[in-house]
Amino acid sequence: DVKVTQSSRYLVKRTGEKVFLECVQDMDHENMFWYRQDPGLGLRLIYFSYDVKMKEKGDIPEGYSVSREKKERFSLILESASTNQTSMYLCASSPRPGDYEQYFGPGTRLTVT
Amino acid sequence: GENVEQHPSTLSVQEGDSAVIKCTYSDSASNYFPWYKQELGKRPQLIIDIRSNVGEKKDQRIAVTLNKTAKHFSLHITETQPEDSAVYFCAASRGTYKYIFGTGTRLKVLA
Numbered sequence: 001d002v003k004v005t006q007s008s009r010y011l012v013k014r015t016g017e018k019v020f021l022e023c024v025q026d027m028d029h030e031n032m033f034w035y036r037q038d039p040g041l042g043l044r045l046i047y048f049s050y051d052v053k054m055k056e057k058g059d060i061p062e063g064y065s066v067s068r069e070k071k072e073r074f075s076l077i078l079e080s081a082s083t084n085q086t087s088m089y090l091c092a093s094s095p096r097p098g099d100y101e102q103y104f105g106p107g108t109r110l111t112v113t
Numbered sequence: 114g115e116n117v118e119q120h121p122s123t124l125s126v127q128e129g130d131s132a133v134i135k136c137t138y139s140d141s142a143s144n145y146f147p148w149y150k151q152e153l154g155k156r157p158q159l160i161i162d163i164r165s166n167v168g169e170k171k172d173q174r175i176a177v178t179l180n181k182t183a184k185h186f187s188l189h190i191t192e193t194q195p196e197d198s199a200v201y202f203c204a205a206s207r208g209t210y211k212y213i214f215g216t217g218t219r220l221k222v223l224a
Contacts, residue, residue: 004156031210040122042202042216043157050210058211090156097209100145104156 003027004105006091012111019078021108023091029103030096032074034058034066037088037107049074050097081112115140117205119215127223132190134218136203139184145206146179146186151217152199160201161188193222 007022023032031050035043035058045058047066055066063085067075074093078085088109092102118137126132138146144165149157163170163177163186170177174193179186190197200219204212 033211035214040216042119043214045211045213048211059213094210100147100206100212101159101162102147102212104158106156 004091004093004103006089006105006108008108009106010109010111012113013078013081014113015082017078017081017112019081019110019112021076021078021089021091021110023074023076023093023105024072025074025093025103026072027093027095027103028071029093030071031094032068033092033094033102034064034074034076035090035092036060037090043090046076078110081110083112086110086112115205115207115213117203117213117215119203119218121218122216123219123221125221125223126193128193128195130193132188132193132197132220132222134188134201134203134220135185136187136205136215137183137185138205138213140205140207140213141184143205143207146177147204147212148175148177148188149202149204149214150199151202157202190220193220195222195224198222 004025033048034046049055049068065077091105094102147162150160151157176189200217203215
């Protein structure tokens, strides 16, 4: 079974803090993704990575950056957290280009106060 | 820009009835259309998918139909059960790696 894990289920941070969300997959998948999920808006892509050290912006990258130093690990960084970044963050991975099924992690509920 | 519209946003059906969720996409290059189910407090999981060279696909009580000309696809669940209650997301592929998701449908199956 593919396993995608995220470092925290719940996180509370203060405005202006730098926040790190980590995601690890154990199936040697090439592609990894970060989404945020908000009621009524579905899942929106923040960033994705198609190889180690390779990344591409998604639809809502503003205020976020990412890091992928190792194939199994993909980190989402909020440089200076703001209240409008309060959301559920979901990480996902998929095996290779064209192999589209994405496997999701359990999510991190981030609250910025 | 590219988008996927999903309707309805909420759907309540009696146990045993059928449920239909519809999606429309804008990118004519999309060639893969998955459906994910997300139960309360859990991660989204793929339940069925269809590629553009196929018009219909069925897996037990769930089926997906695709009309490429009209750019719409639908999820059909027959003989609904309480465990079908969840949020369902459709998606359409973008390029080689990515999807764009619909906004989700909350399905409630009433016992």
